[in-house]
Each structure stands twice: as structure tokens, then as C-alpha cells.
Amino acid sequence: MDSQQLTTLTGVIDKKMNRQLKQYMDICARCAICKDACHQYVGTGDFKYLPARRAELIRQIYKKYFTKSGEFVPALYEARDPDDNLLDELYDSAYACTGCRRCMYYCPFSIDTAWILSVAKAILIAAGRGNEMLGQLADAAIFKGDNAEMFNDVMISGFEDIQEEVREITGNPNSRIPVNKEGADILYVALAGAHTIRPAAVIFEEAGENWTISMFEAANYGFFYGDTDKARLITKRYIDEAKRLGVKEIVVPECGHAYRVAEMFYEAWSKEPMPFKISHILEKVDEYIKSGRITVEKGLIEGKVTYHDPCQIGRNGGIFEQPRDIVKAVTDDFVDLIPNRQEQWCCGGGGGIVAMDEFKETRLASGSKKVEQLRASGASVLACPCENCRLQIEELNEMHGLGLQVWQVIDLVVAAMPLKGKKPVHV
Amino acid sequence: METYLWITSVWGVYLTAIVFFGGMGWRIYEWSTTPKSAVRLGMFPKPKSGAGRFAKLLGDTFIAPQSAKIEPTMWTFAFAFHLAALGAFVGHGRLIKEFPVLPEMLGEAGMNTFAAWTGSIAGIVMLAGVLFWIARRTYGPFKNLSVPEDYLLLFLLLGVVVMGDHMRFVYGGTIHAGVYRDWFMSVLTFKPAFPSELLSSNVSVSLGTHMLFADLFLMYFPFSKLVHSIGAFSSNLVRSSE
Numbered sequence: 105m106d107s108q109q110l111t112t113l114t115g116v117i118d119k120k121m122n123r124q125l126k127q128y129m130d131i132c133a134r135c136a137i138c139k140d141a142c143h144q145y146v147g148t149g150d151f152k153y154l155p156a157r158r159a160e161l162i163r164q165i166y167k168k169y170f171t172k173s174g175e176f177v178p179a180l181y182e183a184r185d186p187d188d189n190l191l192d193e194l195y196d197s198a199y200a201c202t203g204c205r206r207c208m209y210y211c212p213f214s215i216d217t218a219w220i221l222s223v224a225k226a227i228l229i230a231a232g233r234g235n236e237m238l239g240q241l242a243d244a245a246i247f248k249g250d251n252a253e254m255f256n257d258v259m260i261s262g263f264e265d266i267q268e269e270v271r272e273i274t275g276n277p278n279s280r281i282p283v284n285k286e287g288a289d290i291l292y293v294a295l296a297g298a299h300t301i302r303p304a305a306v307i308f309e310e311a312g313e314n315w316t317i318s319m320f321e322a323a324n325y326g327f328f329y330g331d332t333d334k335a336r337l338i339t340k341r342y343i344d345e346a347k348r349l350g351v352k353e354i355v356v357p358e359c360g361h362a363y364r365v366a367e368m369f370y371e372a373w374s375k376e377p378m379p380f381k382i383s384h385i386l387e388k389v390d391e392y393i394k395s396g397r398i399t400v401e402k403g404l405i406e407g408k409v410t411y412h413d414p415c416q417i418g419r420n421g422g423i424f425e426q427p428r429d430i431v432k433a434v435t436d437d438f439v440d441l442i443p444n445r446q447e448q449w450c451c452g453g454g455g456g457i458v459a460m461d462e463f464k465e466t467r468l469a470s471g472s473k474k475v476e477q478l479r480a481s482g483a484s485v486l487a488c489p490c491e492n493c494r495l496q497i498e499e500l501n502e503m504h505g506l507g508l509q510v511w512q513v514i515d516l517v518v519a520a521m522p523l524k525g526k527k528p529v530h531v
Numbered sequence: 532m533e534t535y536l537w538i539t540s541v542w543g544v545y546l547t548a549i550v551f552f553g554g555m556g557w558r559i560y561e562w563s564t565t566p567k568s569a570v571r572l573g574m575f576p577k578p579k580s581g582a583g584r585f586a587k588l589l590g591d592t593f594i595a596p597q598s599a600k601i602e603p604t605m606w607t608f609a610f611a612f613h614l615a616a617l618g619a620f621v622g623h624g625r626l627i628k629e630f631p632v633l634p635e636m637l638g639e640a641g642m643n644t645f646a647a648w649t650g651s652i653a654g655i656v657m658l659a660g661v662l663f664w665i666a667r668r669t670y671g672p673f674k675n676l677s678v679p680e681d682y683l684l685l686f687l688l689l690g691v692v693v694m695g696d697h698m699r700f701v702y703g704g705t706i707h708a709g710v711y712r713d714w715f716m717s718v719l720t721f722k723p724a725f726p727s728e729l730l731s732s733n734v735s736v737s738l739g740t741h742m743l744f745a746d747l748f749l750m751y752f753p754f755s756k757l758v759h760s761i762g763a764f765s766s767n768l769v770r771s772s773e
């Protein structure tokens with residue numbers, strides 16, 4: 105392969121190198137204990153989706169260019185160049201990975217395959233092989249950040265429409281969706297859909313919260329794409345907004361990766377301390393219920409309810425109990441999926457895979473474990489935070505005729521609140 | 532035969548010691564001088580107290596309960612192997628100095644019987660572990676995932692274990708630790724010599740070959756995936772602290 109390209113690609117590994125990555129490269133025993141942890145490998149049986157195999161592709165380059173033993177005896181490690189063959193396979197294994205880190209949970213050395221694949225994505229991008237769809241979505245978000253005035257009027261009139269709906273639900277003509285409110289305590293950064301704003305607004309208003317809505321979305325396609333610079337710029341949009349408005353706390357929506365990006369990654373990307381508290385909306389809702397700031401009634405939700413832990417807020421974010429406590433506050437008929445919490449199966453819809461049509465077949469096949477779990481639970485209602493999880497599970501629901509109602513947790517909460525207005529329709 | 536022993540069991544030992552300790556030192560130096568990830572890679576849930584976190588780190592590294600849950604068969608063989616390897620390592624301490632307390636309790640003959648039993652068990656368990664791993668790497672995804680390094684290590688390990696077992700099961704009744712200690716201490720004190728019991732018996736072939744494999748295995752160790760033996764602690768930190 106040409107030496108210019110080679111220097112560029114090995115340069116990416118060099119730039120991304122840190123102690124953990126080095127150890128991951130050096131210590132994997134290729135024991136394949138991670139094999140049955142990955143829903144994609146289990147669902148498809150395709151070797152390229154075996155977690156250690158995905159990492160092995162990066163290890164092959166590492167061995168050849170970053171270790172003496174691999175340089176002298178490459179055959180011992182099957183060390184090789186990042187040529188077209190390698191990059192082809194790498195593309196599939198890196199962009200299909202949902203970043204659930206279930207493989208890491210079961211690995212005896214906690215090897216973070218998803219992290220290794222973030223390096224893989226950086227290599228692919230440097231080779232001009234990044235996923236186009238994710239790249240475009242990321243660029244569009246950055247464009248919006250750079251040209252915020254252009255979108256201002258559309259956004260505000262959108263919020264006004266939603267405000268009307270909120271008033272109908274609360275039955276309170278003073279319910280608001282505060283826009284650009286300086287001195288608010290909370291900046292709520294939703295997703296693009298009204299369904300992520302409406303129930304949140306009902307809850308904030310009923311709790312008497314001093315909040316304001318962000319002009320930007322918490323979704324971060326730069327993160328899925330694998331470009332930390334883009335990911336940083338997309339997050340920076342609402343960090344700057346929060347600074348301008350002088351809020352104390354940023355609340356992200358149910359979306360899983362949005363929480364992890366803000367809470368775990370942004371500080372390292374921006375190289376500055378995060379000046380705000382970051383909360384997941386379900387942490388806030390749990391607080392409101394427990395402190396009596398909002399009231400929910402049992403019996404308004406019919407049927408057995410279960411809960412799916414999105415990987416990014418569960419295993420990777422540490423939020424296990426608050427959503428369960430919320431669900432248990434609205435129903436007596438709760439059953440957990442098995443396994444659950446840190447062992448929860450990934451639904452198969454994370455990591456931006458729902459936006460990439462080319463992986464549709466893999467994605468649907470990878471839902472087999474989730475389908476088994478949902479069936480076995482006997483539940484008819486699924487409380488499911490995270491937009492990506494819901495898109496995936498709704499598709500599985502239809503495909504396998506599970507007959508489940510799939511709800512956002514905040515929709516369940518609003519449905520269980522004794523409000524004067526009209527009941528929201530479940531979407 | 533004496534030349535073979537001098538190469539594998541004297542000069543080979545010196546060379547191995549240099550390569551092994553130098554290599555491991557280099558490995559630790561490289562790891563510790565590479566900055567940690569700026570991004571928080573932690574996994575949840577984590578214990579709240581410092582003591583709880585430390586206990587979790589030890590548990591995760593020595594017991595790997597998560598791996599046990601998902602791959603019980605593999606875990607059982609791996610756990611048994613590592614335990615037996617640890618036992619064998621401790622047992623080899625007799626090459627330097629007779630254990631305290633035990634010989635007084637058991638008497639000299641009793642000590643040799645005890646060592647024969649524990650050593651035999653460890654030897655058999657290690658052999659079973661190695662054979663299981665080799666077998667596992669001959670089919671399906673395990674085969675596809677394996678690279679020559681994996682087979683080389685297992686082959687060298689098999690050599691070490693088989694020859695060790697050979698010495699134990701064939702000559703165990705006649706040649707005891709004291710004889711090997713004379714040789715090993717002579718190497719450690721840089722006055723290498725072989726006791727006549729060793730040279731006059733065919734056990735010298737077994738010892739030489741055991742040492743040949745051990746030398747090669749330990750010289751390759753620092754440049755292989757076996758550095759997991761020291762790396763596992765810091766890589767597992769993500770479960771408890773980071």
C-alpha cells in the first residue's frame with residue numbers, strides 16, 4: 105500500500121494511543137469469552153462481529169507498526185498493513201458495533217472493544233471511508249450551530265405549537281415552554297422530535313421548575329461517526345448556550361448516548377472542566393416524584409410493565425434504579441427482564457446503527473436476544489428510555505408480533521399524573 | 532548430555548532471567564509512561580467506598596466472576612490452570628530453600644510424599660488446562676480467532692508441563708528436591724555445577740528438556756499476550772474506580 109496512506113493511518117493510532125489502548129492491544133488472550141456477550145455475534149453467527157475479532161484488526165496494525173516483536177516476526181501475530189481488505193472488514197465491524205460494551209463487561213481483562221473501535225472509526229475517516237450518512241448528520245448539526253439565527257424563528261414557532269399541546273394536557277393556560285430564559289436553573293436539551301419535549305415540559309411545569317428549552321438537540325452523530333472534533337462541536341452548541349443563559353444544570357433527554365457524551369466525554373474533548381451539573385431527565389423525574397413535586401397515581405397504566413436498560417445510561421452511565429423506581433411508582437405490576445441492569449442485553453439499535461440502512465439486516469437479526477427476553481417477561485408494556493432503543497424495539501415488536509406497547513418513561517409518567525387537561529395520546 | 536544441561540539449565544537460565552526481567556521491566560515502563568485516557572472509560576455499578584472498590588478490583592482480577600457466568604466451562608479450566616500454575620510456582624520455591632514448618636510436621640519422607648501429591652495434582656491440572664485450550668483452538672470461532680502466537684505459547688507450555696510431569700511421575704520416587712536444589716542454588720550463586728545424582732541418571736534428559744521449554748516460554752513471555760498477568764490489574768480498574 106502507498107506509504108503516504110500508511111503514515112496517515114498509523115499516525116491515527118499514534119495520536120489516539122493511551123495506556124488503556126496499549127494494554128488492550130497487548131493483553132487480549134483471544135480466549136473468546138466475549139463471543140457470546142455480543143448480541144450481533146449471537147444473532148448473526150458472523151465471525152466479523154465477534155468482539156475480539158473486531159479488535160484484532162486494529163491489533164494486527166498495532167503489532168506491525170508499534171511493537172518490535174511484530175515488526176520482526178509479523179507472522180506470529182498475523183500482523184499486517186491497513187490495506188483495502190482490512191479496511192473493508194473494519195468498516196463493517198466498527199460501524200455496526202452499537203457501543204454497548206457488553207463484551208467488556210464479561211471480558212476477564214475488561215477490554216473495551218467499543219473504545220478500540222472508536223480508533224478504528226478514526227482510521228476509516230482518515231482513509232476517506234467514514235460512514236457517509238453519519239458524517240452528513242454530524243455536519244448538519246454543526247451547520248445549525250454555526251448558523252443558529254437562521255433556525256431561530258422555525259424553532260420558536262415549533263415550541264409555541266408544543267406549548268399549546270402542553271396546555272391542553274395540563275389544563276393550565278399558564279403552562280409554558282420557556283425559550284432563551286436567562287437565569288433559569290435548568291437548560292433542557294431535547295431531541296428533534298416534539299415527543300421528547302411535550303412530556304418533559306408537562307413534568308417541569310407541574311414540578312414548578314425554573315427551566316428553559318435549548319435551541320439544539322442532544323443527539324450527537326459526530327460521536328457515532330467517530331470524529332471527536334465534530335462530536336465536541338455538536339456538544340459545544342448547548343454548552344455555550346448554557347453559559348450564555350447562566351443556568352446551573354443541563355438536563356439531557358432519555359436518549360442514552362447524549363447522557364454519556366455530556367457526562368463522560370465532553371470534559372476530555374474540550375479539555376476544560378464542565379461548569380454545569382449534568383443530569384439525565386429520569387434522575388430529575390425520580391427526584392420530583394420522591395420529593396412530592398409531582399404526583400403520579402397507580403392504576404392508570406394497564407398491563408404488566410417491564411423496563412429495558414439502555415446500555416449508555418445503564419452499564420455505561422450508572423443509572424439503574426431511578427428509572428425502575430419511576431416505573432414502580434406508576435404501576436404495581438412490574439417485572440424485570442432477565443438478565444437486567446449491567447447484564448442487560450443490548451437491543452441492537454445503538455451506536456447510530458438505526459441511521460445506517462446497510463446494516464438493517466444485521467440490526468434486526470441482532471435483536472434476537474431482546475425478543476427472547478421480552479417474550480419471557482410476559483409484559484405487555486415496555487418502558488424504554490433512549491430513542492434508538494425504542495426505534496429498534498418497535499421494529500422488533502412488529503416483526504415478531506410481540507404485541508407490546510413501547511413507551512418513553514416520561515410518557516408513562518405523564519399518563520399517570522392526575523392532570524386537569526386531556527390525556528395525551530400514546531404515540 | 533552434560534553440554535545439553537549446561538546450555539539449557541545454566542546459560543539458558545541466565546539468558547532467560549535477563550530477557551524475562553528486562554522485558555517485563557520494559558513493558559511496565561512503556562505502560563506507565565503512556566498517559567491514561569483523558570476520557571472516562573468507567574463501567575457501572577461501582578462500590579462507593581475505597582475499600583469496596585479495592586476488593587472489587589481484586590475479585591474482578593483473580594476470580595473474574597463475570598467471565599464465570601458467561602463461559603463456565605472455559606472459566607473452570609482457566610481458573611484451575613492458573614491456580615495450579617500458582618501452586619507449581621510456590622512449589623518450585625523448594626529449589627531455593629526447604630519450606631519452613633511443613634517438614635518438621637511431616638518429617639522428611641512425609642514432606643516428599645506431600646510434595647509428590649500436591650505437585651502431581653498441579654501437574655495434572657495444568658496438563659488438562661493446556662490440552663483443553665489446545666483442543667478449543669482447533670475448531671470454529673476459536674480457531675478463526677487464534678493466531679500463531681497462541682499455538683506457540685500453548686506448545687511451549689505443553690513442553691514445560693509434560694517434561695515437568697515426566698520428572699515427577701517417572702523419577703519422582705528416586706530423585707527428590709534436594710538434588711535439584713543443589714543444581715539450582717549453584718546457578719543462583721554463580722558457581723554452576725551438577726550433582727552426580729543428576730548426571731548419572733536419565734533424569735538429566737528430562738530436566739534439560741523441561742528447562743529448554745521453560746527458557747523459551749519465559750523468554751517469549753514479556754513479548755506475548757501473557758503480559759496479561761500484570762496488565763489485568765490496571766485494565767480492570769475501569770470496573771472499580773475510573
Ligand code: HEM
Binds near residue numbers: 680685
Ligand atoms: C491475574 C489475573 C489473570 C487472569 C484474569 C488471567 C486470565 C487468563 C485467561 C482468560 C486466559 C485465556 C486462556 C486461553 O484461551 O488461551 C489465560 C491464559 C493464560 N494465562 Fe492467565 N490470567 C491471569 C494471570 C496470569 C498469571 C499471573 C500468569 C503467570 C504465569 C498467567 C499465565 C497464563 C498462561 C500461561 C495462559 C495460557 C496462554 C495461552 O492460551 O496461550 N496468567 N489467562
Ligand code: SF4
Binds near residue numbers: 132133137213215
Ligand atoms: S474476552 Fe477479552 S481477553 Fe478474551 S478474547 Fe475477548 S477481548 Fe480478548
Ligand code: SF4
Binds near residue numbers: 155203206
Ligand atoms: S460493544 Fe456491544 S456491539 Fe460492540 S462488539 Fe462489544 S458487545 Fe458487540
